[in-house]
Amino acid sequence: MAEITNEQLVARLQEKFGEQVFDIQEPYGLVTVTTTRENIIPMLQALYEDDLLQMQFLTTLCGMHFPDNKGQELGVVYHVHSLQNNLRLRIKIFFPEDDAVVPTATELYQTANWMERETFDFYGIRFEGHPNLIRILNVEEMEAFPMRKEFPLEDQTREDKINTFFGR
Amino acid sequence: MELAKQNTQIVTPDSYMQELTTLNLGPTHPATHGIFQNILQMDGEKIVSGVPTIGYIHRAFEKIAERRNFYQITPLTDRMNYCSSPINNMGWWMTVEKLLGVTVPKRAEYIRVIVMELARIADHLICNSILGVDTGAFTGFLYVFQEREKIYEIYEEICGARLTTNMGRVGGMERDLSPIAIQKIRDFLRDFPKVMREFEAMFNRNRIFIDRVENVGPITAERALNYGFTGPNLRAAGVDYDVRVMNPYSSYQDFDFEIPVGTKGDTYDRFMVRNEEIWQSLRIIQQAMDNLPEGPFHADAPEFYLPPKQEVYRNMEALIYHFKIVMGEIDAPVGEVYHAVEGGNGELGFYLVSDGGRTPYRLHFRRPCFIYYQAYPEMVVGTQLSDAIVILSSMNVIAGELDA
Numbered sequence: 001m002a003e004i005t006n007e008q009l010v011a012r013l014q015e016k017f018g019e020q021v022f023d024i025q026e027p028y029g030l031v032t033v034t035t036t037r038e039n040i041i042p043m044l045q046a047l048y049e050d051d052l053l054q055m056q057f058l059t060t061l062c063g064m065h066f067p068d069n070k071g072q073e074l075g076v077v078y079h080v081h082s083l084q085n086n087l088r089l090r091i092k093i094f095f096p097e098d099d100a101v102v103p104t105a106t107e108l109y110q111t112a113n114w115m116e117r118e119t120f121d122f123y124g125i126r127f128e129g130h131p132n133l134i135r136i137l138n139v140e141e142m143e144a145f146p147m148r149k150e151f152p153l154e155d156q157t158r159e160d161k162i163n164t165f166f167g168r
Numbered sequence: 169m170e171l172a173k174q175n176t177q178i179v180t181p182d183s184y185m186q187e188l189t190t191l192n193l194g195p196t197h198p199a200t201h202g203i204f205q206n207i208l209q210m211d212g213e214k215i216v217s218g219v220p221t222i223g224y225i226h227r228a229f230e231k232i233a234e235r236r237n238f239y240q241i242t243p244l245t246d247r248m249n250y251c252s253s254p255i256n257n258m259g260w261w262m263t264v265e266k267l268l269g270v271t272v273p274k275r276a277e278y279i280r281v282i283v284m285e286l287a288r289i290a291d292h293l294i295c296n297s298i299l300g301v302d303t304g305a306f307t308g309f310l311y312v313f314q315e316r317e318k319i320y321e322i323y324e325e326i327c328g329a330r331l332t333t334n335m336g337r338v339g340g341m342e343r344d345l346s347p348i349a350i351q352k353i354r355d356f357l358r359d360f361p362k363v364m365r366e367f368e369a370m371f372n373r374n375r376i377f378i379d380r381v382e383n384v385g386p387i388t389a390e391r392a393l394n395y396g397f398t399g400p401n402l403r404a405a406g407v408d409y410d411v412r413v414m415n416p417y418s419s420y421q422d423f424d425f426e427i428p429v430g431t432k433g434d435t436y437d438r439f440m441v442r443n444e445e446i447w448q449s450l451r452i453i454q455q456a457m458d459n460l461p462e463g464p465f466h467a468d469a470p471e472f473y474l475p476p477k478q479e480v481y482r483n484m485e486a487l488i489y490h491f492k493i494v495m496g497e498i499d500a501p502v503g504e505v506y507h508a509v510e511g512g513n514g515e516l517g518f519y520l521v522s523d524g525g526r527t528p529y530r531l532h533f534r535r536p537c538f539i540y541y542q543a544y545p546e547m548v549v550g551t552q553l554s555d556a557i558v559i560l561s562s563m564n565v566i567a568g569e570l571d572a
Contacts, residue, residue: 027503027504027505028266028267028503028504028505028506030506032504056393057393057396058396059396059508059515059517059534060517060519060532060534060539062519062530062532064521064530065530077519077532079506079517079519079534083393083407083409083414086414086415088506090504090506109394109396110391110394110395110396110542110543111394111395111396111539111540111542113542114538114539114541114542115539118538122230135223136222136223137222137223137226137571138223138226139223146228146231147230147231152235153231153232153234153235
């Protein structure tokens with residue numbers, strides 16, 4: 001088993017996707033790249049099928065919200081892992097809030113099913129092609145997407161509520 | 169006469185045979201060991217399909233974490249997999265320490281290893297003994313519950329709490345192992361193997377138990393990986409992936425231990441892998457106790473390590489740092505960290521995005537239960553209801569971790 005370095009991984013990605021891989025960083029030793037949402041599934045597929053990299057394990061997938069980033073408010077972060085090479089990679093995509101549609105990764109990984117449902121539940125990101133995109137942790141009737149920054153937690157110090165009504 | 173005719177029309181042999189029964193297993197069924205629902209379609213005794221519904225105890229940990237400073241998040245992690253909360257606590261500190269760039273001294277790392285392995289033993293004991301209860305063997309459960317109690321007494325000696333430990337500090341431990349704690353760990357190491365051997369003797373070659381668990385709910389290595397399995401459930405399918413070996417943290421590279429793997433990934437393999445891991449954990453604890461290094465039990469990082477309370481009363485510097493840490497006035501650096509530890513159920517990951525404030529900008533927990541529980545329908549289809557119960561308990565689905 002040849003050791004694959006971060007540089008080789010980045011070189012491999014750039015060789016396949018060229019300009020579509022940008023903002024390459026290495027925070028705390030984990031290669032982090034950004035791509036566009038058109039490229040995310042082809043990229044995951046290429047990493048999956050690559051004989052050398054064999055990145056076939058989706059560690060986790062989660063949403064992000066940066067309300068100040070105009071035009072790129074919402075994001076999805078994928079952590080993929082190659083068990084054979086013990087190499088991890090973080091891929092991010094960003095897109096506007098009013099067009100929150102991303103292709104699904106469920107055809108590559110079964111495990112993406114619930115992760116995508118959770119991301120939809122909390123951020124309202126719709127995954128195109130997902131077999132069963134419904135809320136998973138919150139109630140069906142809920143209208144908000146609670147992890148977005150426009151829904152702050154209640155301030156613990158506020159005094160305009162009558163405590164007896166809330167059992168405290 | 170008319171009525172009898174109608175009745176025979178309703179239950180013609182064909183319609184009777186084809187009708188499926190909908191069975192709600194849960195949300196609060198004693199055999200689900202937690203609050204989640206499985207809507208099973210049954211053809212007689214056979215399960216045709218299953219739809220899991222979760223979220224009954226969802227507490228919005230990720231959202232709450234966005235308003236809490238780094239110390240205040242430790243109690244949230246306790247409540248994920250509450251059978252082994254010290255592992256969650258320490259995984260969280262290691263994430264923060266990575267972000268802050270704090271180096272933890274060797275003694276603190278060894279103490280952490282000891283506590284984490286004790287927690288793993290407690291977690292596996294509960295899972296395996298509950299599997300015994302679900303097959304009708306209550307004795308084993310009583311045997312090992314006493315041993316879990318001893319582990320909880322060790323926690324109590326180390327930090328004062330038992331279940332939701334909220335153990336220690338970022339940068340090390342809150343206090344050193346006391347002589348009583350060391351004695352208790354040594355007593356545990358001496359007495360536990362006997363009980364464990366009795367527990368194994370009760371199950372490992374028990375014909376009734378084996379009939380109930382062998383070839384029940386098997387999953388291939390390929391499917392398990394595709395479903396994102398980690399931990400004992402993946403290793404039972406034959407993949408030797410263990411975070412402790414692949415990405416060692418807290419000096420795990422210093423210890424000599426093996427990764428037990430199964431072959432078929434059925435309920436029996438999961439049971440055996442957990443049993444074997446208990447022995448390996450004992451080996452690790454023994455080594456850590458024998459080679460416990462001398463030295464400080466916390467990092468020399470006053471701006472991040474909460475000072476001892478006695479110091480706060482006497483020492484001006486300690487008072488200032490205490491105040492600054494508690495009020496969250498010391499900012500974390502901007503950055504993002506992913507750190508994984510081997511939890512009781514598998515890879516427990518923390519993805520932390522910091523914008524330089526006192527709280528995380530975004531914190532995502534990679535909860536192993538949440539990820540692999542979605543394979544449950546595939547594993548139960550074609551089996552019987554009684555098999556569905558043992559598959560569920562052998563997977564060790566903890567509702568607190570499932571929902572978070």
